[in-house]
Amino acid sequence: MTLKERIQEDVKTAMRARDARRLSALRLISAAIKQREVDERVTLDDAAVISVIDRMIKQRRDSIAQFAAAGRRDLVEAESFEAELLAAYLPARLTTEEISAIIVQAIAEVAAAGPGDMGKVMAVLRSKLAGRADMAAVSQLVKARLGGG
Structure with a gap:
């Protein structure tokens, strides 16, 4: 199963479980992947999907830093949740x-x-x-x- 397929299956699972928070984050991943596929007119392989997810995590980290500086705990928590969810799709980190x-x-x-x-x-x-x-x-x-x- 490709990474993209795994994400689609997780979207379905979140829908069945009525987990709105997780479903929303998974849909963001799917939308980013689909957007890149449309823009480049290609079907993304796992390496390309990983680069999309990596970019999304970086965006979340930047947002977390800005929200923390502004004292917005609610937004920091939401972005942290998304970053953790995204990180679950990345390969194991190297030492x-x-x-x-x-x-x-x-x-x-x-x-x-x-x-x-x-x-x-x-x-x-x-x-x-x-x-x-x-x-x-x-x-x-x-x-x-x-x-x-």
Whole structure:
């Protein structure tokens, strides 16, 4: 079963259970996937669905920070619920050691020599780490490895 199919099944389950909160969040995921499929005129595979979900989680984290700063506990809780629900569809997160090993492998793969090659390394890592690591943290690790700071 593909990730997209699993999400559709979870929508049906939430409908049957009359779980409005969960159903609403699942419909947001479905709508984002459908929107990308329509925009790009393709059927998304699991990797593309993971990137959509990853982007949605990032949006939720940004919203949580802004709502917390504004003192809106109700909205923080709603966004946190959605972020947790979205995270359940991502593959297991990698440890720092696993990420470091993949970074070393990617640097060797593109024969990166310095900070100027960071874009090449990140392009390789994006496909390998999508949904399995925080790409901002990965970027910092790559920059440190390549001597960029």
